[in-house]
Amino acid sequence: xxxxxxxxxxxxxxxxxLIFLFGVxxxxxxxxxxxxxxxxxxxxxxxxxxLTLAMGRSAADENLPRSLAARLDCVGxxxxxxxxxxxxxxxxxxxxxxxxxxxxxxDKDTAFRLVSAGIIPVCNIAIAxxxxxxxxxxxLALSAxxxxxxxxxxx
Amino acid sequence: MLIFYVLLAFVLxxxxxxxxxxxxxxxxxxxxxxxxxxxxxxxxxxxxDIAITQVVVEVLSLIILIRVTLSRDIxxxxxxxxxxxxxxxxxxxxxxxxxxxxxFTQFPEFGAPLFATASxxxxxxxxxxxxxxxxxxxxxxxxxxxxxxxxxxxxxEATVLFTSxxxxxxxxxxxxxxxxxxxx
Numbered sequence: 001x002x003x004x005x006x007x008x009x010x011x012x013x014x015x016x017x018l019i020f021l022f023g024v025x026x027x028x029x030x031x032x033x034x035x036x037x038x039x040x041x042x043x044x045x046x047x048x049x050x051l052t053l054a055m056g057r058s059a060a061d062e063n064l065p066r067s068l069a070a071r072l073d074c075v076g077x078x079x080x081x082x083x084x085x086x087x088x089x090x091x092x093x094x095x096x097x098x099x100x101x102x103x104x105x106x107d108k109d110t111a112f113r114l115v116s117a118g119i120i121p122v123c124n125i126a127i128a129x130x131x132x133x134x135x136x137x138x139x140l141a142l143s144a145x146x147x148x149x150x151x152x153x154x155x
Numbered sequence: 156m157l158i159f160y161v162l163l164a165f166v167l168x169x170x171x172x173x174x175x176x177x178x179x180x181x182x183x184x185x186x187x188x189x190x191x192x193x194x195x196x197x198x199x200x201x202x203x204d205i206a207i208t209q210v211v212v213e214v215l216s217l218i219i220l221i222r223v224t225l226s227r228d229i230x231x232x233x234x235x236x237x238x239x240x241x242x243x244x245x246x247x248x249x250x251x252x253x254x255x256x257x258x259f260t261q262f263p264e265f266g267a268p269l270f271a272t273a274s275x276x277x278x279x280x281x282x283x284x285x286x287x288x289x290x291x292x293x294x295x296x297x298x299x300x301x302x303x304x305x306x307x308x309x310x311x312e313a314t315v316l317f318t319s320x321x322x323x324x325x326x327x328x329x330x331x332x333x334x335x336x337x338x339x
């Protein structure tokens with residue numbers, strides 16, 4: 001993949017940052033407004049898909065190499081599981097116990113603030129990392145689709 | 156109420172065209188249209204969380220499918236449908252539909268959801284709405300439910316996604332393809 005024309009590249013150079021920021025916003029405010037980790041992760045993946053389509057594979061490889069995306073996928077999954085397991089340290093309720101809220105934030109009146117809801121924003125970030133990285137990996141795997149033995153290999 | 160029938164008709168027509176058309180690109184675009192109709196229905200049902208997710212997933216899958224379609228040489232669907240497969244599908248769908256109509260009779264009336272009428276002693280939904288903010292601190296009740304009360308389900312979903320991505324990237328990686336082509 002070589003990328004598209006100069007106009008598309010120039011527009012992409014500005015728009016990709018806005019899409020990325022919107023994904024971060026949707027993820028971080030998932031416990032206050034509609035959205036959440038899954039939608040935010042898909043929007044993050046969309047910004048990198050736009051980068052790959054407009055600038056070509058090499059530009060995307062500089063920004064987010066395939067190996068780094070695979071690692072981010074694993075980090076997201078493990079962070080989610082670790083957040084759930086950390087609840088076990090705080091007794092009774094155990095797995096998925098919202099210890100950050102119940103132990104540290106419950107008596108501070110944090111409702112409707114960005115720093116509230118304990119483990120929910122952490123889980124949102126973990127899911128966004130996981131979903132974004134894995135959907136970008138799927139896009140890379142499918143966009144390198146080779147039709148048959150006789151056709152030229154895209155790179 | 157009328158808007159839902161209009162959107163439902165739109166989704167049904169788009170789905171029928173997607174199944175019946177011979178052109179692969181038209182089929183993919185009609186699939187996207189059906190998805191966006193569903194997203195609009197979620198929006199009119201006051202479910203913005205699901206609507207946002209549906210729209211972004213639909214956009215990404217449409218991009219991937221169009222890209223895959225354009226990179227193929229043959230973009231038309233050919234071949235006859237097998238008689239046996241059609242009969243089996245129709246019988247299975249009819250039985251699922253009949254079982255579904257039995258369930259629909261027990262649903263609450265449209266526009267009167269359970270969490271607005273049920274008592275907190277008997278139904279968990281009302282309990283979540285009343286105690287969600289105090290117990291989890293999350294202003295968004297949907298986030299409170301899917302990541303706190305029902306976090307175990309979300310972990311299962313994340314595991315399913317992880318496994319499917321693992322399988323897809325193993326099957327689609329370049330090394331596997333080259334190895335297959337070199338084999339006699």
